[in-house]
Amino acid sequence: MSEVSNQSPVSRALKWFDPRAHSINMIGFILNRITALGLTLYLFLHLFVLHQLAQGSAAYDGFLSMIHNPIFTFFEVLVVTAGFMHGLNGIRIALNSFGVGIRSQKMLLILLLGIAVLVSLAFAVHMFTV
Amino acid sequence: MSTTKWNVTFKIFRKKGEEAPHYDDFKLEVDPDEYVLDGVERIWAFHDRSLTYRHACHHSTCGACGMRVNGTEKLTCITPIRDVTQDGGVIRVDPLRNFTLISDLAVDMGTLYTRMDKVGQHSVNSDAKEAYQIENRPAGPAEEGVDFIRLSDCIECGLCISACPISASSPDYLGPAVLAGAHQHGIRGDEQVFRLADSEDGVWRCHSAFECTAVCPSFVDPGERIMDLRRQVIAEQFRRLFSGSNAKKTNVMEASK
Numbered sequence: 001m002s003e004v005s006n007q008s009p010v011s012r013a014l015k016w017f018d019p020r021a022h023s024i025n026m027i028g029f030i031l032n033r034i035t036a037l038g039l040t041l042y043l044f045l046h047l048f049v050l051h052q053l054a055q056g057s058a059a060y061d062g063f064l065s066m067i068h069n070p071i072f073t074f075f076e077v078l079v080v081t082a083g084f085m086h087g088l089n090g091i092r093i094a095l096n097s098f099g100v101g102i103r104s105q106k107m108l109l110i111l112l113l114g115i116a117v118l119v120s121l122a123f124a125v126h127m128f129t130v
Numbered sequence: 131m132s133t134t135k136w137n138v139t140f141k142i143f144r145k146k147g148e149e150a151p152h153y154d155d156f157k158l159e160v161d162p163d164e165y166v167l168d169g170v171e172r173i174w175a176f177h178d179r180s181l182t183y184r185h186a187c188h189h190s191t192c193g194a195c196g197m198r199v200n201g202t203e204k205l206t207c208i209t210p211i212r213d214v215t216q217d218g219g220v221i222r223v224d225p226l227r228n229f230t231l232i233s234d235l236a237v238d239m240g241t242l243y244t245r246m247d248k249v250g251q252h253s254v255n256s257d258a259k260e261a262y263q264i265e266n267r268p269a270g271p272a273e274e275g276v277d278f279i280r281l282s283d284c285i286e287c288g289l290c291i292s293a294c295p296i297s298a299s300s301p302d303y304l305g306p307a308v309l310a311g312a313h314q315h316g317i318r319g320d321e322q323v324f325r326l327a328d329s330e331d332g333v334w335r336c337h338s339a340f341e342c343t344a345v346c347p348s349f350v351d352p353g354e355r356i357m358d359l360r361r362q363v364i365a366e367q368f369r370r371l372f373s374g375s376n377a378k379k380t381n382v383m384e385a386s387k
Binding site for chain 1: 198200201202293295298299300337338339340341343344353354357358360361
């Protein structure tokens with residue numbers, strides 16, 4: 001309302017990431033925003049990687065060998081985790097928006113985030129061991 | 131009440147006019163079964179008569195005493211001190227977020243009341259009753275024959291708007307209480323309420339944080355109502371699409387101000 005309209009768009013947006021004194025619902029809200037930003041950033045990086053392919057196979061192979069190290073693998077695990085968290089949480093929100101499972105949305109959030117963490121861990125183990 | 135006494139420090143948000151915001155500490159001996167509002171009133175009565183805050187009924191009916199207690203939105207008249215601190219502890223009291231601050235702990239609720247009026251939740255006073263032709267009021271889906279149902283569940287305390295992350299970033303967003311009011315009023319038969327609910331600052335602005343439901347002291351469950359209102363809006367749009375209804379559009383942005 002009025003007090004909000006006097007603030008800059010940046011300070012308004014930063015309030016989305018303040019979990020203090022909020023319930024677990026807010027954690028789901030914040031995670032959805034962070035993962036969305038991360039996946040958007042990844043999309044641009046992905047386009048950059050595809051751009052390397054246009055430079056020829058040698059350049060692409062050279063780029064792939066450069067990123068084949070544990071640091072990049074860690075970031076790939078983060079992408080997978082963000083994908084699962086954002087996707088599963090998005091399903092919960094879509095279901096709620098159609099009136100499905102609203103009363104149990106908090107339990108659904110915990111369950112789906114738990115599944116996202118477990119699946120991401122499985123992916124992490126696979127990606128670091130293969 | 132118990133005979134136990136706790137020593138508690140009330141850290142009260144203060145700001146008057148152009149002065150910089152700050153906190154004043156007040157050490158009180160309290161009964162832990164007293165309510166936070168009792169402490170605030172005692173500060174006003176015996177320590178600082180310049181403290182500004184809102185209160186009225188003392189039994190969670192008027193919705194005037196909504197504040198943030200240790201960061202969380204609470205109706206202070208029903209929040210026992212025992213639930214928010216311990217002996218020797220601190221209770222930080224702040225005004226509600228997302229409203230214009232008037233002074234200290236008092237905020238301007240005018241925007242909320244105006245928007246409630248826009249969605250068919252009209253003020254219960256003689257002036258409004260005269261200004262508003264009851265016989266011309268479009269009947270909602272579930273309240274035919276009822277003149278005024280405002281405040282029948284939502285006490286308009288504003289806690290949900292203070293807790294809502296979308297209200298924190300979008301001042302034009304109608305807010306959980308107003309959309310819950312629109313849900314109670316019903317969207318069929320009232321074009322303005324339908325248009326407001328279906329606007330970009332209506333039900334579609336909600337991002338399902340459900341903080342409104344978490345803090346609501348009256349169990350109105352605004353989150354669920356917003357979701358159900360979405361379903362109703364979609365159903366109404368489909369009905370209009372297939373019935374060929376061409377409803378007159380209202381200036382939604384102006385109406386939501």
